Every structure is written in structure tokens, then in C-alpha cells.
Amino acid sequence: MNLKNATIYDIAKYAKTSTATVSRVLSNSDYPVSDELKQRVLDAAKKLNYTPNLVGRQLKTKETSDIAVIIPNISNPFYPSIVLGVEDVAREKGYNVLLCDSYRNPQLENAYLQSMVEKQVKGIIISSISQNNKTFMQLVEKDLNIVAFDQDVTFPCNKITFDFEDGGFLAVEHLIMLGHKKIALIGAPINRPSRKSIYDGYLKALKKYNIKFNKEYVLLNELEKEFHNEIYEYKNGIELAKRFLQLDDRPTAIFAINDLTAIGVIQGLKSHGVRVPEDISVVGFDNIFISEMVQPALTTVDQPQYEMGKLAANLLFESLSNKRGKHLEIRLKPSLIIRDSTQRS
Amino acid sequence: MNLKNATIYDIAKYAKTSTATVSRVLSNSDYPVSDELKQRVLDAAKKLNYTPNLVGRQLKTKETSDIAVIIPNISNPFYPSIVLGVEDVAREKGYNVLLCDSYRNPQLENAYLQSMVEKQVKGIIISSISQNNKTFMQLVEKDLNIVAFDQDVTFPCNKITFDFEDGGFLAVEHLIMLGHKKIALIGAPINRPSRKSIYDGYLKALKKYNIKFNKEYVLLNELEKEFHNEIYEYKNGIELAKRFLQLDDRPTAIFAINDLTAIGVIQGLKSHGVRVPEDISVVGFDNIFISEMVQPALTTVDQPQYEMGKLAANLLFESLSNKRGKHLEIRLKPSLIIRDSTQRS
DNA sequence: TAAAACATAGTAACCGATTACTATGCATTA
DNA sequence: TAATGCATAGTAATCGGTTACTATGTTTTA
Numbered sequence: 001m002n003l004k005n006a007t008i009y010d011i012a013k014y015a016k017t018s019t020a021t022v023s024r025v026l027s028n029s030d031y032p033v034s035d036e037l038k039q040r041v042l043d044a045a046k047k048l049n050y051t052p053n054l055v056g057r058q059l060k061t062k063e064t065s066d067i068a069v070i071i072p073n074i075s076n077p078f079y080p081s082i083v084l085g086v087e088d089v090a091r092e093k094g095y096n097v098l099l100c101d102s103y104r105n106p107q108l109e110n111a112y113l114q115s116m117v118e119k120q121v122k123g124i125i126i127s128s129i130s131q132n133n134k135t136f137m138q139l140v141e142k143d144l145n146i147v148a149f150d151q152d153v154t155f156p157c158n159k160i161t162f163d164f165e166d167g168g169f170l171a172v173e174h175l176i177m178l179g180h181k182k183i184a185l186i187g188a189p190i191n192r193p194s195r196k197s198i199y200d201g202y203l204k205a206l207k208k209y210n211i212k213f214n215k216e217y218v219l220l221n222e223l224e225k226e227f228h229n230e231i232y233e234y235k236n237g238i239e240l241a242k243r244f245l246q247l248d249d250r251p252t253a254i255f256a257i258n259d260l261t262a263i264g265v266i267q268g269l270k271s272h273g274v275r276v277p278e279d280i281s282v283v284g285f286d287n288i289f290i291s292e293m294v295q296p297a298l299t300t301v302d303q304p305q306y307e308m309g310k311l312a313a314n315l316l317f318e319s320l321s322n323k324r325g326k327h328l329e330i331r332l333k334p335s336l337i338i339r340d341s342t343q344r345s
Numbered sequence: 346m347n348l349k350n351a352t353i354y355d356i357a358k359y360a361k362t363s364t365a366t367v368s369r370v371l372s373n374s375d376y377p378v379s380d381e382l383k384q385r386v387l388d389a390a391k392k393l394n395y396t397p398n399l400v401g402r403q404l405k406t407k408e409t410s411d412i413a414v415i416i417p418n419i420s421n422p423f424y425p426s427i428v429l430g431v432e433d434v435a436r437e438k439g440y441n442v443l444l445c446d447s448y449r450n451p452q453l454e455n456a457y458l459q460s461m462v463e464k465q466v467k468g469i470i471i472s473s474i475s476q477n478n479k480t481f482m483q484l485v486e487k488d489l490n491i492v493a494f495d496q497d498v499t500f501p502c503n504k505i506t507f508d509f510e511d512g513g514f515l516a517v518e519h520l521i522m523l524g525h526k527k528i529a530l531i532g533a534p535i536n537r538p539s540r541k542s543i544y545d546g547y548l549k550a551l552k553k554y555n556i557k558f559n560k561e562y563v564l565l566n567e568l569e570k571e572f573h574n575e576i577y578e579y580k581n582g583i584e585l586a587k588r589f590l591q592l593d594d595r596p597t598a599i600f601a602i603n604d605l606t607a608i609g610v611i612q613g614l615k616s617h618g619v620r621v622p623e624d625i626s627v628v629g630f631d632n633i634f635i636s637e638m639v640q641p642a643l644t645t646v647d648q649p650q651y652e653m654g655k656l657a658a659n660l661l662f663e664s665l666s667n668k669r670g671k672h673l674e675i676r677l678k679p680s681l682i683i684r685d686s687t688q689r690s
Numbered sequence: 691t692a693a694a695a696c697a698t699a700g701t702a703a704c705c706g707a708t709t710a711c712t713a714t715g716c717a718t719t720a
Numbered sequence: 721t722a723a724t725g726c727a728t729a730g731t732a733a734t735c736g737g738t739t740a741c742t743a744t745g746t747t748t749t750a
Contacts, residue, residue: 007735007736007737008736008737008738009736009737017699017700018699018700018701019700019701019736019737019738020699020700020701020702020738020739021698021699021700022737023736023737023738023739024699024738024739026737027737027738029738029739031698031739032696032697032698033697033698033699034697034698034699037698037699051459051462051463052463052736052737053463053465053735053736053737054463054464054465054736054737055400055403055404055409055464055465055735055736055737056404056705056735056736056737056738057736057737057738058400058705058737059400059401059404059704059705059706059707059735059736059737059738060704060705060736060737060738060739061705061737061738062705064400065464066443073429074419074425074428074429074432075425075426075429075634075651077422077425079425080419080420080422080424080425081420083419083444084418084419084420084446087419087444087445087446088446096443096445096460096464097443097444098411098441098442098443098444099428099432099442099443099444100432100441101429101432101433114396115441117396118396118397118398118399119399119400119410119441120398120399120400231634231637234637234638263638264638267638267640270640289420289576290635290638292576292579293579293608293609293612293635293639294638294639294640295612295615295639295640306420352705352706352707353706353707353708354706354707362729362730363729363730363731364706364707364708364730364731365708365709365729365730365731365732366728366729366730367707368706368707368708368709369708369709369729371707372707372708374708374709376709376728377726377727377728378727378728378729379727379728379729382728382729397706397707398705398706398707399706399707400705400706400707401705401706401707401708401735402706402707402708403707403735404705404706404707404708404734404735404736404737405706405707405708405709405734405735406707406708406735407735691750692749692750693748693749693750694747694748694749694750695746695747695748695749696745696746696747696748697744697745697746697747698743698744698745698746699742699743699744699745700741700742700743700744701740701741701742701743702739702740702741702742703738703739703740703741704737704738704739704740705736705737705738706735707734707735708733708734708735709732709733709734710731710732710733710734711730711731711732711733712729712730712731712732713728713729713730713731714727714728714729714730715726715727715728715729716725716726716727716728717724717725717726717727718723718724718725718726719722719723719724719725720721720722720723720724
């Protein structure tokens with residue numbers, strides 16, 4: 001009935017007691033309050049339709065119940081499950097999640113970081129794009145709780161990392177085991193540490209099995225355009241498939257640097273009458289859920305997104321509770337998911 | 346250098362002035378402060394590495410800069426673009442987005458609503474699952490700014506609605522125009538208004554073109570299990586495709602109640618050697634980005650997700666600024682996206 | 691039985707900002 | 721020149737909670 005929200009002062013007045021007592025009752029303090037008075041307070045709160053104002057509480061206690069997740073783009077299918085994993089853990093701990101899409105834009109990432117600090121979030125889980133982010137550095141120094149994931153940041157902070165190199169190695173080794181010797185690498189430019197590692201894995205596998213590296217077989221598009229939607233990498237795959245088909249000594253297998261590109265590649269090949277896997281084998285990277293839905297279902301390297309989200313959040317809360325000043329790193333190992341897009345050459 | 350964050354008191358002391366002046370300078374108030382003093386304050390702020398504490402400001406101004414988005418599940422590919430649209434608008438207005446996944450669980454939805462109110466969010470954008478949510482009602486009555494979308498809620502509040510019935514109609518009419526007369530409806534149980542409307546559209550199209558309704562052709566799975574991931578509807582489609590294939594007088598076309606189900610259906614059909622669209626035409630609903638990536642690309646009804654997100658956020662901010670107490674409703678019309686999963690019968 | 695400990699309640703300071711109100715000196719106006 | 725207005729600065733109240741500290745009556749302990 002009251003349009004204005006009642007405060008503990010209103011309740012105190014109504015229950016003929018003090019705000020201290022009201023606060024004690026309503027915030028479940030273990031400070032003793034007699035049953036009778038407690039009941040009066042509770043009745044008053046109910047009667048006045050009281051809703052606590054968390055801002056007031058937070059100012060005094062200096063404890064917010066928010067954490068932030070900063071990712072490139074939630075519409076990139078790699079991220080939703082991660083965010084869900086984070087949120088599931090956060091909810092369990094009584095925290096809420098502020099979602100920040102940085103669009104891989106350093107200015108935006110910076111602005112979000114700054115803004116989150118001002119909001120007094122308890123921690124930040126971030127897939128940082130910049131390798132040399134001053135703001136980021138300052139925050140780490142300021143002892144803000146940060147968990148980096150997805151990209152190998154060089155700063156000392158808590159991290160969930162992934163062995164991208166081993167992932168690349170596994171993918172290419174799989175193709176080699178199937179008898180492929182001419183293996184193309186297709187993807188976006190090698191402008192992030194994670195991609196560089198995948199590339200290294202590709203090279204490592206070739207080397208181990210004595211396959212000569214052919215730089216004609218590395219097809220990367222030029223500059224990455226602004227990454228504004230999930231379709232971009234897919235389109236890119238279609239495009240690169242065309243270039244692939246013009247290759248003189250055409251490879252029999254393709255390792256795409258991520259699933260969306262792989263799906264685009266398959267699409268591009270198909271549209272030119274090339275069959276996958278009969279004519280060309282294709283391996284992706286990430287194991288986004290879509291890779292199970294396309295035809296042929298994509299053989300790919302698994303990065304367990306939901307689990308990574310949970311791990312990141314757990315790591316964050318752990319570092320919140322035992323502040324030993326130590327930074328932890330959890331390194332995940334890749335696994336290969338073999339489906340239908342690869343076959344013996 | 347200072348590990349503890351400086352407050353305006355520290356700055357006032359350092360700059361030998363009062364907190365009032367500091368606040369005026371740092372919050373860009375239009376209250377006049379002499380250039381010299383202003384500069385001293387700015388220098389002090391810089392020197393002390395000042396970061397404003399938004400909680401303090403919010404308590405006094407009663408203005409938070411948060412809005413909440415409550416959706417069933419961010420890992421369902423229908424929602425990320427919506428959330429992105431909301432966030433893009435929010436960022437532009439200086440707001441942040443709290444993400445809440447309700448898992449279609451009324452208790453959870455309720456808890457989130459309550460929690461968001463306590464956090465003093467400026468508004469809530471919600472795909473509400475419950476048709477009879479007491480908490481929700483109370484909030485609407487309390488004049489909280491709410492925009493409902495995606496589901497037809499019956500309460501008076503701001504809404505972004507979609508003409509699901511017309512969408513269903515368009516899909517089925519398309520099939521009829523292609524010469525199909527036996528058209529199956531496949532999907533989840535009709536336990537939400539939106540689905541009921543799609544079903545009505547299906548019936549309406551049949552009726553308009555004098556096609557007799559055959560209830561054998563309506564294939565719904567029993568009870569919806571907990572919706573914990575994006576794969577569920579897909580799996581369900583595969584399952585229902587099997588049941589479809591056992592039908593005595595097998596239809597020549599399928600209208601699936603959403604894209605994920607449609608993609609599963611196609612998958613299921615293919616695995617039994619049935620070709621799409623040569624043997625069976627399939628139409629989906631939603632136009633999630635994946636429908637463009639599968640083979641065959643899916644003919645479907647477009648619900649423009651990113652735009653819906655932007656519209657919802659804009660509607661929210663509009664209702665924040667001109668509080669005329671009026672509730673607005675923006676009703677979106679469906680459009681049919683014809684791709685490769687349908688053909689003449 | 692006196693002292694110490696405890697249960698219970700209230701007063702008021704505090705968290706970090708904003709802002710109403712007051713004060714002062716200078717410029718403008720009559 | 722006196723009155724008025726404006727630019728500038730500071731004091732202190734305030735937002736809605738929490739909690740340190742104080743106070744009082746009752747119970748336990750020596």
C-alpha cells in the first residue's frame with residue numbers, strides 16, 4: 001500500500017523500538033533480541049511491506065554482492081555457457097553477475113573495468129583482450145580480485161588457462177593418424193596468444209611426424225574486423241574455403257582455428273561440391289554446442305565452457321575468502337572430440 | 346600507491362578545502378568553483394589515485410545505474426543477442442546490466458526479482474515464466490519499471506510482444522503455398538501462451554486453406570524436463586522425428602515450434618535416410634543464428650533478437666524518463682525467412 | 691551476599707557521497 | 721553610496737543501513 005519504501009526507522013517507530021534492534025532482527029544478526037520484541041519487529045516489517053535497501057547496507061559494510069564478467073561478446077556462442085557457469089556459482093554464494101561485453105575493444109574494456117571498481121564489485125572475471133592494460137595492472141596491484149581466463153594474460157593474477165598448444169597438437173595429430181599429410185590451417189589472424197599457441201601446436205604436430213611445413217597451407221584472413229556478431233567467423237570460414245579450393249596442391253585436411261570458422265569452411269566446401277569428410281576432413285576448435293548440430297557433426301577440441309565458468313567463479317570466491325596474496329592458476333588440458341567431419345585419407 | 350581508496354574527505358584535506366567543493370568538482374556539478382581551486386582538487390584526486398565510490402553516491406542520490414535482465418537461460422541461443430541488445434543501449438545511457446538466469450523456475454525468478462528490488466535497480470527486463478507471479482504483480486503495483494518480453498504476461502506493464510499466432514500462420518501458409526497438405530506440428534508441450542499462439546496460427550492457416558486438422562499430426566513430447574541446456578530442445582527434435590517417421594499417413598511437411606527442435610528434427614530425419622527438403626519440408630521458428638549455419642539452412646520465422654533487446658531497453662529508459670504512468674506495448678510482426686529446408690511438395 | 695557475567699535494549703557514530711543552507715566578498719545597480 | 725545580486729566556499733544534514741559503545745536489569749559465581 002505504501003508507495004514509498006519503509007526504512008528501518010519506520011519500522012522502529014511502528015514497533016516502538018530502536019533502529020539497532022530492527023537491524024539486528026532483520027539482518028539475522030546473532031545479537032540477542034527477546035522473542036517478543038523480535039516478533040514485533042517482524043510484524044512491523046511485514047505490515048509496512050519492508051524491503052531492505054542493499055545500498056545502505058553496502059555502504060556501511062563495504063560488502064557488495066556483485067561480481068563482474070567481462071567477455072568479448074555474449075552473442076559469440078563460446079561465452080554463454082561460461083557466463084552461466086559463473087552465474088550458477090555466484091547465485092549459490094549469494095552474488096549477482098554484472099555482464100560486460102567488451103567487443104574486444106580496449107577502450108571499452110577499460111571503461112568497464114573502471115566502472116566495476118567504482119561499483120565496488122567483489123571481483124572480476126575477465127577474458128581480457130589487451131596484453132598491456134594499464135588499468136588492469138593497477139587493479140591487480142590494488143589487490144582487486146581478478147580471475148583471467150580464455151586469453152593468456154601476462155600479469156600476475158588468478159587464472160584459468162587452457163593448453164591451446166596441446167589442443168592444436170591433438171587436432172593435427174588426429175588428422176595425421178588418419179593418414180593426412182597435407183593439412184591446412186585456416187582461421188583468423190594470429191593476433192592473440194591463444195591463437196599463437198594453437199598455431200604452435202599445429203607446427204609441433206607436423207614436426208613430430210616429419211611432415212614438411214608448407215606456408216601456402218596457412219590461410220588466414222587479413223585484419224580482423226570489428227567483431228560485432230557471431231556470424232562473422234562463420235562467414236570468414238566460407239570465404240577462406242574458397243581460397244582453399246584455389247590452392248595448387250590442395251590439402252586433404254583442414255584444421256580450423258575455431259568451430260565457427262570450421263562450420264563456415266564446411267559450408268563453403270559443400271557449396272562448391274566438395275564433400276566433408278569424404279573429400280576433405282575438417283577439425284575445429286572449442287567444441288561449442290553447435291558443432292554437434294551441424295552436418296557432418298564436427299570433430300573438434302573441447303574447451304569445456306560451463307566448467308570453465310564454474311572454475312573461474314570458484315577460484316574467485318576462494319581467493320576472496322583466503323586472501324593469502326597468492327595467485328593461483330588452473331590449467332586445463334584439452335581433449336579431442338571425434339565426430340563425423342574427419343575420416344581416413 | 347595507497348592501497349586503501351581515498352575518499353572525498355582525503356581529497357578535501359589534501360587540497361585544503363571542503364568535501365562540498367570536492368564533490369562539486371568531481372561530480373561535474375554546475376555549481377561554480379574557481380578555476381584555481383578546481384585544479385587543486387583535480388590534482389589531489391589524481392595524486393591520491395581517487396576512485397569514486399558509487400555506493401555512497403547512490404545512497405544519497407537514490408539513483409543506481411543498474412538494470413536487470415531476467416531470462417530463462419543464457420545458454421539457450423535465443424537469448425544472447427537479446428541481452429546484447431539490452432546491454433548496448435544500457436551502456437550508451439551509462440547503465441550496467443545484471444544478468445539473471447531463472448532456469449524457468451518460478452522460485453528462482455521470484456528470488457531474483459526480490460533481490461533486484463533490494464539492489465535498487467532502475468528497471469527490470471524480463472522474460473517471465475509465471476503467469477501468476479505475486480511478487481511480479483506487487484512490483485508492477487509498486488511502480489517499478491518493468492518491461493516484459495518474449496512471453497505474454499497478463500499484467501499491466503510495459504511490453505515487447507510478438508505476434509506468435511501470425512508467425513505460426515506464416516510458417517504454415519508458406520508450406521501450404523508450396524503444395525503441402527499434410528503438415529505436422531512438432532514441438533514442446535503447449536504450456537506457454539506463446540506456444541499456444543503458434544499453435545493457433547497453425548490451426549488458423551489450415552482452416553483458411555480448408556485443410557482438415559489431423560490431431561495425429563501434432564507431435565509434442567510429454568512433460569518438459571528441467572531446461573538446463575541448449576541441447577535439450579535439439580535432442581527432443583531428434584526424438585520426435587522418430588515418432589514422426591512411424592506415422593501411418595506420413596505428412597510431407599513439418600512445422601517445428603522452434604529452431605532448435607527443427608534442427609533436431611532434420612537431424613533425426615536424415616539419420617533415417619529421409620532427405621530434407623526433398624522428402625520432407627521443415628520450417629522452424631525464431632531464426633536463431635544457427636539456422637543459417639545448418640544444412641539445409643532452415644526456413645523459419647524471424648524474431649529479431651538483437652532488435653528486441655534494444656527495443657526493450659529503449660522502452661525501459663523511456664518509461665524511466667517520462668513517468669506518465671502509462672504502460673506501453675510494442676507489438677512486433679513476424680516475417681518469414683525462406684531458406685533451403687522447404688520445397689514444393 | 692557481593693561481584694562478575696550475561697541478556698537485552700538504546701544512543702549515536704559511521705560508511706562516502708550529495709546538497710540545502712549559510713556566509714562572505716565583490717560587482718552591479720539605483 | 722547604499723542596496724542588491726552573484727560568485728564562491730564551507731558547515732552540517734542526509735541517504736538507509738550497521739555496529740561500537742553505553743546502560744540496565746537479571747543470573748551466575750565465588
